[in-house]
Amino acid sequence: MMNSKDKHKADSKDNLETLRHSAAHILAQAVKELYPETKLGIGPAIADGFYYDFERKTPFTLEDLAKIEERMQRIVKAALPFLKSVLSKQDALEIFSELEEPYKLELLEDLENDEVTIYRQGNFTDLCRGPHLANTGELKSFKLLSIAGAYWRGSEKNPMLQRIYGTAFPGEVELAEYLQNLEEAKKRDHRRLGKELDLFSLEEDVGPGLVLWHPRGAMLRKVIEDFWRDEHLKRGYQLVYTPHIAGENLWKVSGHLDYFREMMYPSMRMDERNYLLKPMNCPFHIRIYKQKVRSYRDLPIRYAELGTVYRYERSGVLHGLLRVRGFTQDDAHIFCTPEQLSKEILSIIDLIQFMLEAFGYKEFQVELSVRHPDRSGDYLGDDEGWARAEAALVESLDKRNLSYTVGEGEATFYGPKIDIKLVDALGRGWQGPTIQVDFNLPGRLNITYVGDDGKKHPVMMLHRTVLGTMERFVGGLIEHYVGAFPSWLAPLQIRVVTINQGQEAYAKKVLQELQEKGLRADLDAGKETISYKIGKAEREKIPYILVAGDREVEAGTVSVRKRKDRHQKVMKVEEFIDRIQEEIKNRE
């Protein structure tokens, strides 16, 4: 049941949507007034604002944007009422054919109901479900933000229209706040922080989407990988390693050459054979499974590998660490009996949840991807198997009380899946952890186990990642912590700093003590002022600075300064070591 507070919240969300949707109409009116030859696409409200798609021969420029915004202001000032009319589809078709709006006609023709609504303000008419503001004067605070191409109806087979993005808020304060947040978010961008903190780089000569991990980034990754490995071993996984290339036949048999070729790098030839760079790890894990006859008693078998794969991603989609061409999946394949499937899925969900929470993620978006109800012919595997697999996925999500959205038709051709999205600084979602049931490979590669009846049965197979890939996960993590990693993750945990050169010997002794305890520390014994050294360490976002001045040398202590905390505490080195080790152990 909805309480009054929730109801109010829902109302204001609807109000914001109405406001933005109306803003989109005003945008379209302004564009039509300034550039009458423009054809209208669609113009909805979105999470952070609104957009409208237009077809026009000459592209909009930034100067046009300013002009359009001005014209919108004029329409707002005129306070034109939004007039709704309900009419028959036939009448609407006549109106939009008179207006020469081909895209609107296409939309109308696809509408199934016979009654449609249109809205008018001033001389502008749009096909629209509504609702809208009472009049254009109610739009107070808005701003046009950007221009981009967008395919008509989201299909790259269709012509590309020009999309104008904007945002609108009930008041100037909210708008200013939103724009400022946008600026703040840019400072959290992992590409910027990755450079500032010297974590990684991408370089033209190496190639687009191919990552160079610098020492600090590599250390961060090592810590994550160690944690990942330990946790997998605790949970009954076995680690494997497999090559980066394999003979063509492996990929032919697995179906990758039929279904995944356009994502794969061209083959290389040696000794009269063709080899391909691996885009996935599964065929290798399956070959390991097939080395022996497996009994039901051996199952489940869980092979895990931090497997580096290469995929040809289209140039326009590359994005820092979040979308690359060479990446390391924290992959595993689970071979089990149909009876074991539910339990395996559940324990993967538990592992994902445990891992993400360890990295400070409190909530995440879960999507269940199932078959398209009308297109069962497009999928491999029988209905019964799909039904059972989908039920197992749903059951596991429900058991752990996870809310999720259902993506109909989002399943892969070989099976249903659960995807978890990580959200970046600008609110964009990136698919990370995934659990996929596979109805293709077991049959295709004839992977079986011997049941208690002594007969061979097809095995159930799961693909899964719990972080996704090291690249995407670390990219997300940088933004999540804004580069200020907790001590257990920080590539460099401690910087020892001297005040003048007299303390260098003592500082070196302190450093050695820290390093002997396995702590990641370095020393700044430079000639600069203490303020300079503190500032430098703070900019590097090192969790702890230990200052060794004359007083500390005298007393055998260090002055401990925690990141972003001006109040330092003086203590014995041993005491500091105890404290930070406790912090690291608890992953605080």
Added chain:
RNA sequence: GCUGGCGUGACUCAAUGGUAGAGUACCUCACUUGUAAUGAGGCUGUUGGGGGUUCGAUUCCCUCCGCCAGCUCCA
């Protein structure tokens, strides 16, 4: 891949149809410093690559590459 924008020293950015400057970083010297940037001096560029227009291009045009935003696609 598509649409639009951008590409200047290691980084952030400036400038002009007449062969480029500032800050940071780096190096040197002086200062020996008590918790977010001591001072002075110095070094750094085939202005993304190639081609064209021009007496002359970093600036204008073409082309390729890369980056950014969005679309499409994905871990």
